[in-house]
Amino acid sequence: MNRTPGFTVIAHRGASALAPENTLAAMRLAAAAGADWVEVDVQFVAGTLLAFHDTTLERTTNGRGPLTALPLAALLQLDAGDGERIPFLWEIIEALGPERGLDIELKGPGTAAAVAALVHRYVHLGWHYSRFLVSSFDHAELARLHRLAPRIPVGALVSRLPVDWGTLQRRLDARSLHIPLALVNKVLVRQAHARGLRVLVYTVDERRHLARVRAMGIDGVFSNDPGRVLGWLGGKAR
Ligand code: G3P
Ligand code: MG
Known part of the structure; x- marks a missing residue:
């Protein structure tokens, strides 16, 4: 596995500091800000892939109750903030186009098969596998x-230590380790790099945090405001 040169700035749930998270507006603002990659949370609901983080509707929409309790038509009527609706994953892929990297974070059962099928549809249209990255805390x-x-390149999300390097390498053939700001350290970065894994840190929205993790030699950050991070880095990170 090769390490991609350059430091990668990934828009977390789109440019979610500037527009409602995981909406098309957030994705477009992330692209406009020059983010290298955009991360989106994805669930398999009512037979389709929707961009949505939580299992319930309250925090990010004007709906109530579990995401899975409503039929698709009702979900599409909800206001996901600023008049945006919950987007289909395919709409986000189309909106970002074939040049922008998309990190599809699998949230929940059924996502793997549906995402594999959808990515293959775009690969058949001529898009490169390397424009996609599929990540998840759910390693199964x-x-x-x-x-x-x-x-399809895989990134392994972890929320606690120690990292199970065997699973990451043998079961997932992961290209990257996605780790919280609170857990990352120099030794871990060295261990990941020794195994050919890039290290991507979430979520970095403060300049002092960016400086701290960059000093560890990490390869990229997830940020809710990718344009601001790019500014701190002195321009486009690409
Ligand atoms: O992929 C990084 C980050 O999105 C993981 O946590 O809860 O924001 O999906 P969460
Ligand atoms: Mg996520």
Whole structure:
């Protein structure tokens, strides 16, 4: 596995500091800000892939109750903030185009098979596998994705230590380790790099945090305001 040169700035849930998270508006603002990659949370609901983080509707929409309790038509009527609606994953892929990287974070069951099928549809249209990255805290779902579609790059999200390097390498063939700001340290970065894994840190919205993790030699950050991070870095990170 090769390490991509350059420091990567990834818009977390789109440019979610500037527009409602995981909406098309947030994705477009992330692209306009020059983010290298855009991260989106994805769930398989009512037979389709929707961009949505929580399991319930209250925090980010004017709906109530579990995401899975409403039929698709009702979900699409909800206000996800500023008049935006919950987007389909395919709309986000189309909005970003074939040049921008998209980190599809699998949230929940059924996502692996549906995402593999959708990515393949775009690959058949001529898009490169390298424009996609599929990540998840759910390593069983990621392993499913990897079995179904071994050419789609995988990133392993972790929320606690120690890292199970064996699973990351053998079961997932992961390209990157996605780790919280609170857990990352120099030794871990060295261990990941020794295994050919890039280290991407979430969520970095403060300049002092960016400086701290950059000094560790990490490869990129997730930020709610990618334009601001790019400014701190002195221009486009690409
Ligand atoms: O992919 C990084 C980050 O999005 C993981 O946490 O809860 O924001 O999806 P969360
Ligand atoms: Mg996420």
